[in-house]
Amino acid sequence: MELALIISAIGLGFASGFHCIGMCGPIALSMGLTKKQATNYYFQNLTYQFGRIFTYSLLGTLLGIVGQGFEMAGFQQYLTIAVGILLILMAIFSFGGNDFASKIPFLSKLLLQVKMNLGKLLxxxxxRSRFTTGILNGFLPCGMVYMALTASLAAGGIWQGASFMALFGLGTLPFMFAVVLLGNLMTTAFRIKILKFVPVxxxxxxxxxxxxxxxxxxxxISPKKEALKIIHNNSTEHQEGNHATCH
Known part of the structure; x- marks a missing residue:
């Protein structure tokens, strides 16, 4: 996986962390985890977080299949540029601290319904319930996740798309883990100030x-196509060599 994609995935996830606190933080806080549970508290928190990341990886795999189709058709370069332009447009609509998805009526209603239905599971x-909660949480309508999924289209293939979304999820992990750990210590005013920098x-x-x-x-960052082919061929030959050695 290219360095530019790794930086983009983790950076996008890290920036999304502040947004996730507002969108998904209330769900995490509703799980009733307390520090009195000691080790169980941390493991249940991580179980919930990895449920989210599992969903992101699954969605990335599906988008990666589409992206691989574009690459096989020879349109990968155009797709990557189109994704970059689309990300910038999404960012412009996100200025002001609002999730652009919340500005789409049916997505806003769906978000409310999913949150209400998660109540019983919480x-x-x-x-098992913690992991399932995380999985369902990953399907919540979210503009930042949509941005990441759009970017995963241009990752170059199935495992690249899955890896991109997994890295995105890991990027969100510090803030989402901390919101359960620290509760509401991060004020709304501070979060709003940080969110202003996210579109940038x-x-x-x-x-x-x-x-x-x-x-x-x-x-x-922007290698020529020939260089990418050489790297891919070398990697393939190395894997085949290791396979032959094992036999």
């Missing part, structure tokens, strides 16, 4: 995708 305290980072990441698609020869 009453259970076993690990989205524009930067969109620019990275456009650079990657232009293939202007910047190592690791």
């Amino acid at each position: 009453q259970k305290a076993d690990y 980072l989205m524009i930067v990441l969109g620019g990275l995708f456009i650079l990657r698609g232009l293939e202007i020869g910047i190592p690791y």
